[in-house]
Amino acid sequence: MQVFELLRHGTTGNDWALDGLNIYASVADAVHAEECNDSVHVFYPEKLADKAARFLNGFRGTNLYAVKANPHPVILKSLWNAGVRDFDVASLREVELVANTLPGANLYFMHPVKSRQAIRYAYAMGVRAFSFDSLDELIKIEEETSYATDLKLFLRLGVSVKGAAYELTGKFGAPLDLAPLMLQRARLSAQRLGVCFHVGSQCMRPEAFADAIGQAAAAAKAAGVTLDVIDVGGGFPVAYPGMEPPALEEYFRVIHAALDANGFADTATLCEPGRALVAEAGAVAARIELRKGEELYLNDGTYGALFDAGVPEWPFPLDLIASDDRAMSQEVIGYRAYGPTCDSCDKMAGPFPLPADVREGDWVVFEHLGAYGISMQARFNGFYSETMVAVTGK
Numbered sequence: 001m002q003v004f005e006l007l008r009h010g011t012t013g014n015d016w017a018l019d020g021l022n023i024y025a026s027v028a029d030a031v032h033a034e035e036c037n038d039s040v041h042v043f044y045p046e047k048l049a050d051k052a053a054r055f056l057n058g059f060r061g062t063n064l065y066a067v068k069a070n071p072h073p074v075i076l077k078s079l080w081n082a083g084v085r086d087f088d089v090a091s092l093r094e095v096e097l098v099a100n101t102l103p104g105a106n107l108y109f110m111h112p113v114k115s116r117q118a119i120r121y122a123y124a125m126g127v128r129a130f131s132f133d134s135l136d137e138l139i140k141i142e143e144e145t146s147y148a149t150d151l152k153l154f155l156r157l158g159v160s161v162k163g164a165a166y167e168l169t170g171k172f173g174a175p176l177d178l179a180p181l182m183l184q185r186a187r188l189s190a191q192r193l194g195v196c197f198h199v200g201s202q203c204m205r206p207e208a209f210a211d212a213i214g215q216a217a218a219a220a221k222a223a224g225v226t227l228d229v230i231d232v233g234g235g236f237p238v239a240y241p242g243m244e245p246p247a248l249e250e251y252f253r254v255i256h257a258a259l260d261a262n263g264f265a266d267t268a269t270l271c272e273p274g275r276a277l278v279a280e281a282g283a284v285a286a287r288i289e290l291r292k293g294e295e296l297y298l299n300d301g302t303y304g305a306l307f308d309a310g311v312p313e314w315p316f317p318l319d320l321i322a323s324d325d326r327a328m329s330q331e332v333i334g335y336r337a338y339g340p341t342c343d344s345c346d347k348m349a350g351p352f353p354l355p356a357d358v359r360e361g362d363w364v365v366f367e368h369l370g371a372y373g374i375s376m377q378a379r380f381n382g383f384y385s386e387t388m389v390a391v392t393g394k
């Protein structure tokens, strides 16, 4: 959206945020009315507003939304309406997307490996916060910003913690023994110096954040530098079948206590929630195109919004919407499923517990897929969905 359009519509209000989405009272109403050939992305605006309020009221620092979790403009605008002003972006496209959709947003380029062009363009577009996990990346940032003196530099630490259902260690993060040297070096060019880390996605133990904060404090102490800011990253969980994490507020309590205990009581603090902000605010409704015994062929799959259902075999709460008004069987079967592409990787082991009499034309609703659903969609074989609806009153 262009700036003039934004000004014309204003930057608040449901009309602006929902941007012409059809609005329904239930997912069943939506899939029946849309008569869509593709799967349907469902957005629950009230759930997003509630979750954003819990972060904004409960976490004592600044909340950066991790755009990768769901970059749809409707989500970005709805978060803006809820009061989120800060965004963690991972690529130049995400920089452009957020800058164009929300011209007043503060952007943090928190991918520890960026191209030179991305650093240069992002800086020219006003981005000042960058992360790095090696001296070579730090030097790239310095060179491509012409040794700017207004940089906020975050060393991504390779913290050693346990408790995440989806580990993010291994690929990124400075080794803890090298971190002090990197902090000393970055102090020379940073206007504001910080550390960041990621305890892993869907972190089931609040104490993992406390452990990571302790490791960050130890690195800063060994370096003899004062940190201006500490970014505790993403990883906040939501409830999925078989995964019942402690309440979000318990995570905030543990994090705040660990910050105080490690000498960060007056240090600016950030977090970067993705999943926990948006997962419950979305669902994906996929239609059964064919049933073969206990195998269902769906119109969405691992090359689409159901990547997480198929590849890491993530368990989602399910609903079944019948294509007609028949009473569904009480007997439940654990189904396997296939996505629509011709690739044999496009399969989902499940088992997906659904009524014994599901049939072609019924819709399987994967709830809590507001995160890492639409953002994972490829266009392989021409199967992808651009249909998003809002379901209100939930």
Ligand SMILES: Cc1ncc(COP(=O)(O)O)c(C=O)c1O
Residues within 6 Å of the ligand: 066, 069, 088, 110, 111, 168, 198, 200, 201, 202, 233, 234, 235, 236, 272, 273, 274, 275, 276, 371
């Ligand atoms: C740098 C960074 N920040 C935040 C997030 C969001 O994590 P989550 O969705 O687990 O909250 C990720 C996810 O990969 C990430 O890489």
